[in-house]
Amino acid sequence: DSGVTQTPKHLITATGQRVTLRCSPRSGDLSVYWYQQSLDQGLQFLIQYYNGEERAKGNILERFSAQQFPDLHSELNLSSLELGDSALYFCASSDVLAGLRTDTQYFGPGTRLTVL
């Protein structure tokens, strides 16, 4: 158990809908990262937050947004869902200041999103 929690574990929804994925980092970790893992795209970095502020952005679609709250939990919002958004969404957290390059990320169990 990495200490990172994600809810829900599974989510099934329809095209055009909006969903929110939730992540609680390990105790004491200030950085939260979101990843998308799909069969055709592999593991893709979406976005990183550090202590409530966005620090890095990857291949995140405009239909997707995220935020990190004062209690350090994070939410990933996915809107106008398409079939291709079906994937495993991981949250990870790390305990090293964002200024260093060497922080190890510990992953949550993931949320499996199925868009029908």
Add this chain to the structure above:
Amino acid sequence: AQKITQTQPGMFVQEKEAVTLDCTYDTSDQSYGLFWYKQPSSGEMIFLIYQGSYDEQNATEGRYSLNFQKARKSANLVISASQLGDSAMYFCAMREGGGGFKTIFGAGTRLFVKA
């Protein structure tokens, strides 16, 4: 541009033998971090080992060691004394430096351990 390449989509190894999973990377940064993660069929991503670009010694964590060859830009994972529970997908990853702290992952290698 930053890139991670894992050229072995799948590999077989006999139980109790050692196996090497290949990873090459490309970056223009002098300071970077290299990671290996294991993803069993249950889906979670498990951190295995880390190597910093300035580390002179190869990293080791139990049965895992990282064969770091900086000049060749390779960071191969060596698993000694393979166990059935090592059957999983293995990902090599690199942490980008500079102003953005992205981590990119390779496509992964699926390891099958035979009894």
